[in-house]
Every structure is written in C-alpha cells, then in structure tokens.
Amino acid sequence: MREEIPARVGVGLKPKHYRDILDGRPDVGFFEVHAENYMGAGGPPHRYLAAIRELYPLSLHGVGLSIGADRPLDRAHLLRLEGLNRRYAPGLFSEHLAWSTHEATFLNDLLPVPYTDETLARIAEHIDEVQETVGRQMLLENPSTYLAFAESTYPEVDFIRAIATRTGCGLLLDVNNVHVSATNQQWDPLAYIDAFPLEHVREIHLGGHAPEIDDAGRPLLIDTHDREVDEIVWGLFAHTVSRTGPLPTLVEWDANVPEWSVLKAEAERAESILLAADAEGARRVSAG
C-alpha cells in the first residue's frame, strides 16, 4: 500500500548507505530513489530497496523519461516506471522538466527546453499520458539551466504554472535549481519563488552545486549534487517553507557521496528549518 510521505526531511538513497540505514534505523522522514537504478530484473538493489521500503516511506524520482522531447514517450520505459510504482507503492512520484532522448540516442542529461506554446502542448500531452498510464499524479521538477533559448516566449515560472494548470500534475520545487538557474540567468531567486505556483508544490529538493564562471567572467553554477547545500540555498529554503508550511523535503547527494553521518547532518539542518516554519505557521494561526 502507498504510504504517504510526511512533511519531514528525507534523504536520497545511495548503495553506500544501505547497511548504515538497515543496521542503524536512522530517524529520517523518507528515502527517495532514482527509478532508473532499480530497473534491473533482480539483484541486490531490489533486495535492499525492498528491505528499506519495509521500514520507511519511499519516493520515486525518474530521471530518464524525457518528458520534454519532441517525440512520443518511450512506452517501454513508461511501463517500467508503472511497474516500479506498483511494486514499491511510493508515496510520491516525480520526473523532470527536461528532455534526454533524441531519435535512438539516450543523452543521459537533463537538457533544457524552450518555453514556447509548442513545447507546452507537447509536455502537457506527455504528462497526461504518464498520469494515465501510471494511474496517479506525478510531480514535475523545475530545472537547473545554464543557458536560455532565444525563441522562449514564457518566463519559466509562467510556463511551469501553465503545465500544472493544464495537466493537474503536482510540482517539485528544487530550491538549489532555483538558485543555480537564477544565478546563471540573472533572475531574482526570491521573486522566482514568490511567483512560483506554490499551491501545487508537494515536495522540495535541496542539493549542492559547483561554482564556475562563463566566457564573459559571469558566475556559472553547475548542478552537481556533490557537496553540502549552499548557505544561500538554505536561506531560500527557509523563505519557501515560511510561505508553504512544512513539505516533504529531500536532501540529494549523488556524486562524491559522503559518509552517512555527513548526509544525516544535512538532513537535520533541513529538519530544523521545517520545524521553525511549522512553529511560525502555528503562531500565525493562533494570532489570526
């Protein structure tokens, strides 16, 4: 049975931590996995995931469906996602506003889309097909981007709102992606969050990024998930949850994965911000 994800902090599940989790039973709200890592027929990944699913709520995060591609969705892949949803009954299921396939080639990156009416129509069709096939609401994650398309006619936030309105999908707000994109595109990240359709947000992501510079000497942040959450992102997260109240929040760390204790400390910091937002909300309610 599906187990609802609590409005607490979860952690991205990494094989390196399977034993720490099963042996230590750490107090975290949930675990989230990349769906594609569990698409083999069997083997240790499924053995560990099944054992951890017995103990914790689970969230399923797809990284390869290529919802933004100008080509039909890969039915076989969509059915694999549907199968994982049935097998593990995750409390949340999400994918990206991105594309990663072209003709027969899988490009293995979350590539950006131009924000046009044509793209909007295509993505809405794809999300309808996903939600119909999997039989549940999916969450769509805002991207981290490094460049813009000259042909875009929508601001990103308006484009995402239009998708949510048209398809009824929920949204996953990755606050690190907001900071990365806002820096790279020279947007105001607070204005982005304030304009974001927060009423559709069901989950938040936090992760680390790497600072670089572009050809003109401007900051260029890369969404690497290979280090601690940046101080600016912690601030944006606090701002976000002060507006939404506590939401399921994931700490992601996918490369240079540290010891469990380091990841757990990040999760505790996020949890303290959620608790503060909850207390603030309670104060507002009693004052109102």
Add this chain to the structure above:
Amino acid sequence: MSPLAERQRGFAAALLDADAGTPAGLVGPDGAPSARRFAVYRNNVIVGLSESLMVTFPAVCRIVGEEFFLAMARAYVVADPPRSPMLLEYGAGFADFIARFPPAAELQYLPDVARIENAWKESFHSAEAAPLPLAALAAIPEARMTALRLHLHPSLRLVPSRFPALTIWRMNVDDGVPSPVDLAAGGEDVLIVRPAAQVEVRMVPPGGAAFIGRLGEGAALGAAASAGLGASSTFDLAANIAGLVSAGALSGYDFIDDHPGAA
C-alpha cells in the same frame, strides 16, 4: 520539421560532436551566444557516460590507467552512445569496441577482461531464481539422464577466453595485487553467477564452456556432454555437473522426451 524538433535535432547533434559549434539561439543572460554554457551540457553527457563506464569496468580502468580509460571511454560514448534510458545496460558493446580500438591493440586480453566485467554487472542485475539443490538431481533415475535438460540460472554468464583473463581480472579488482602473468599459459573460461545476493566468479574446467553453452541452448545432457568432450578430451561430465550445482548455477530441469517434437 517543427521548431522544437529542429531545435532538439541541432542540440543533440552538437552535444556528441566536440567540433560542432554552439547551435544558434542558445544564449547567456545578455542574449549573446555562450560556448562555455553549452559546453556544460556536452560535458555532462560525455563525461557522465564515461564515468559510468568507469564504474562498470574498474579492472579495465586499473590496467590501462584512468587517463587512458577516459579517453577510450569518450571515444566509445561518441561512437556508440546509449540507445535506451536503461543505463544499467550501457556498455555491453564496450569489449568489442576495445578489441577494435587501435591504441589498446597490444593488450590482447583486455576485451575479455571487459567481457567479464560486463557479465558481472549483468549477473548482478539479473532475475532472481532459487538454485537447484544437489538432492534434486540425485533423485533422477540413471535411465533418464541422457534426456535430462538442465536449466541454467538466469544470472549465469559465460566468458570463454584464450588468455588468462580471470587471473588478470582478479589481480585488478578489490585488493588484488598485479603481478607478471604468462599470457601464453593458456586460456581461462569464466563462469559468472549470482545464486543469491553475491555475484560469484569461477573458472570452468576443460570442455565446460562448450558443455554449458549447449545447455544454454536447451540441449539435453547427452548432447551437451558430447559438445564438452568434443572441446576437450579430458572433459569430465560428473565434475562439470557437480561444479555447476555447487556454484548455484542451475535453476531447474526437465526431460526432452516430455516435449514431443522438441529437438
């Protein structure tokens, strides 16, 4: 072609071709084109896939060194990019690519080491099945033996090699210590199987690869044993069956005469 289709075609083509320029209309915050920004995507794709190959092929990487490995992996990624979002399956053609990669030509055994590593990964992710216990086989009457058809475990993979590929692989994974290997010492046929949680890697006795190969094709025991004997005069049927059972490499059996019309 629609504008979106045209855009993605140009974007995808430029990602895999380092000599291609940045497609028009991909801009920084000032509205001007930025090669550096597009390069982030190119790097994510090429380096990301090369590093995923490094995870699957650690022994190949240790043998040739990281720099050589990444150059070879990059060439492979561009020549044969993934065809499916099932990245767990990516790299199945890497061994054949290495065999045709001129800078690695001197390391003749290297493709077989890569085949062992790809087979290990396939075995790791394969379907589960309970291994056949010895007692189940012991109960089969002698007279039925030639019609017996042994079912290979779904995780079983076989890598025949005319080089000591298993010895070389072992000394280049985990705590292995590389030492001189006599490449002319004879071949090693390698069996990879995961009867439960752990992938196990074993050497197959003489004639065993031909025997197991025929079993995998659905041949009855008699025909498979003939293939084993044909491959090696010292082929020992009892020892081979015992080896497969103890490795957990069998998952069941039936009898060929239970299926009228089967060859």
